[in-house]
Amino acid sequence: MPVQQARCPVQARAFARSFSNKSRRSVHVRASVAAETEKVDGRAVRRSLNATGRYVRQPTKDEKSQALMEEHGVGYSLSGLVAQMRENDMQWQQGEVTVKLAKAYGYCWGVERAVRMAYEARNANPDKKLYITNEIIHNPEVNQRLRELDIEIFEDDAEEGKDYARISEGDVVIFPAFGATVQEMQLFKDRGVKMVDTTCPWVAKVWNSVDQHSRKSYTSVIHGKYSHEETIATASFADTYIIVRDLAEAQMVVDYILQGGDREAFLKHFEKAVSSGFDPDRDLERVGLANQTTMLKGDTQEIGKMLERTMMAKYGPAELNNHFMLMDTICDATQERQDAMYEIIDDPSINMMLVVGGFNSSNTSHLQEIAEHKGLPSFWVDSAARIDVENNKLLHKTGWGELKETTNWLPEGPLTIAVTSGASTPDKAVEEVLDRVFRIKDPSFAGIAAKECKPMVVPDEDH
Numbered sequence: 001m002p003v004q005q006a007r008c009p010v011q012a013r014a015f016a017r018s019f020s021n022k023s024r025r026s027v028h029v030r031a032s033v034a035a036e037t038e039k040v041d042g043r044a045v046r047r048s049l050n051a052t053g054r055y056v057r058q059p060t061k062d063e064k065s066q067a068l069m070e071e072h073g074v075g076y077s078l079s080g081l082v083a084q085m086r087e088n089d090m091q092w093q094q095g096e097v098t099v100k101l102a103k104a105y106g107y108c109w110g111v112e113r114a115v116r117m118a119y120e121a122r123n124a125n126p127d128k129k130l131y132i133t134n135e136i137i138h139n140p141e142v143n144q145r146l147r148e149l150d151i152e153i154f155e156d157d158a159e160e161g162k163d164y165a166r167i168s169e170g171d172v173v174i175f176p177a178f179g180a181t182v183q184e185m186q187l188f189k190d191r192g193v194k195m196v197d198t199t200c201p202w203v204a205k206v207w208n209s210v211d212q213h214s215r216k217s218y219t220s221v222i223h224g225k226y227s228h229e230e231t232i233a234t235a236s237f238a239d240t241y242i243i244v245r246d247l248a249e250a251q252m253v254v255d256y257i258l259q260g261g262d263r264e265a266f267l268k269h270f271e272k273a274v275s276s277g278f279d280p281d282r283d284l285e286r287v288g289l290a291n292q293t294t295m296l297k298g299d300t301q302e303i304g305k306m307l308e309r310t311m312m313a314k315y316g317p318a319e320l321n322n323h324f325m326l327m328d329t330i331c332d333a334t335q336e337r338q339d340a341m342y343e344i345i346d347d348p349s350i351n352m353m354l355v356v357g358g359f360n361s362s363n364t365s366h367l368q369e370i371a372e373h374k375g376l377p378s379f380w381v382d383s384a385a386r387i388d389v390e391n392n393k394l395l396h397k398t399g400w401g402e403l404k405e406t407t408n409w410l411p412e413g414p415l416t417i418a419v420t421s422g423a424s425t426p427d428k429a430v431e432e433v434l435d436r437v438f439r440i441k442d443p444s445f446a447g448i449a450a451k452e453c454k455p456m457v458v459p460d461e462d463h
Helices: 009-017 027-031 042-050 063-072 081-086 109-124 140-148 182-191 201-215 229-235 247-259 263-269 297-315 317-322 332-345 362-374 427-441
Strands: 091-094 097-101 130-132 151-153 172-175 194-197 219-223 241-244 287-291 324-326 352-356 378-381 393-397 403-407 415-421
Touching (some): 042 182, 063 109, 091 427, 109 151, 109 194, 140 151, 172 182, 219 297, 241 247, 247 263, 247 297, 297 324, 297 332, 352 362, 352 427, 362 378
Parallel strands (some): 287 324
Antiparallel strands (some): 393 403
16 A cells, blocks of 8 residues: 555554554664555655645744744853853853853754744644654753644654554644654645654755665665664665664674675674665665764764775775765764864863753764763753752763762862753753852852843855
8 A cells, every 4th residue: 555545544553553663663664664565756755745835844034933932942042141151252250160161062053943943833823733743853841842832742652653643634744853754754745734844954965865875776874873763764765775873883884795794694783774675795786875964974984985995995996986876965063063072171171071962862972972981070961950959969861871860069169160062952951051050059149141142153044
């Protein structure tokens, strides 16, 4: 049965179950809907959305929505502490505490754009039901604010997947910054809903590259995490793919291309990270590189070099272009935040590091790892709610995923703290964390007075 026929509740539930975790988060099951369904042409689907008259893919710069974002603290800071630090050489002195903000931190352009479009969708459709196919971004407070606006966020059930049966003609469906799968796009196009596509343009750029791989019969080697929403969406655009998490897994692919090996062991290792029917002996002869945008830029570039050297060694320089395809799809935002992190932890005046960002945020976890590898005391919190002012205690996460509680984490006396935040973290979250830090150090602290500052400079829509 073609995907577009799944319209009644029973069929819709079957569609949703096809996205489920039948193989413990197997990407090829979730991304291709089901082995029996017809392959959907990703490029054709995306192009067809505009013709519906129900598809929005650019922000409107609505002032009312912008004002509400400012009130809710889910955009760039315009007058708070972070905005004032930007105008004060990225520093702030509050009593005994000196705070230094990383030069690159927090919201990237694509994330702020996605949140803005969700607010605009609510304002433009006050009487309609609004849904988001996943968390708009990896930030708990932002997603909670959207729920308070009566926007329902779908979460992936381990057994049943996402049940879209209750979404009907006339409703509004928002695709998150990570994007939606081709099959989801097709479903909602056929369902007669209004679609608001907040997909980051950098993510869409990766999709274009994967589409080129498919059209020229190359296998997409995707540098990413197979269970991440963005990678799931990207994989849905590929005919054939293998997902490598890191340089070690990329080396496994390279070794197999050059030397062959135990086919079954190889497939067992990558069983959750390959397309249906993947055959390494057949599907690794021609490869193209793609990436999850939150992965390290340097690692993606190194994987590209590894694949290029491998294909050159196996087939010769003259045949390289017939066996390897590379398009520039790297987003600099993640790398810029990491570079700024490396720079700030080398400051000898720093006593400790604060990392603010969602606990399920890939790029934020990398920031925490950098501080830990340096040996600098570092505390990763997803919100100020993790900090107990009265008892000088906080609940924080380590780079390897352990949730820990630390008492007396702020020492007495003068203290210099470096601060950064993940690409899905609004400035307000950082301001609220620092507010609690200041209150621990000085119980009489009454807050930072607002001061109008220069707005953030962001790229144009054709970025």
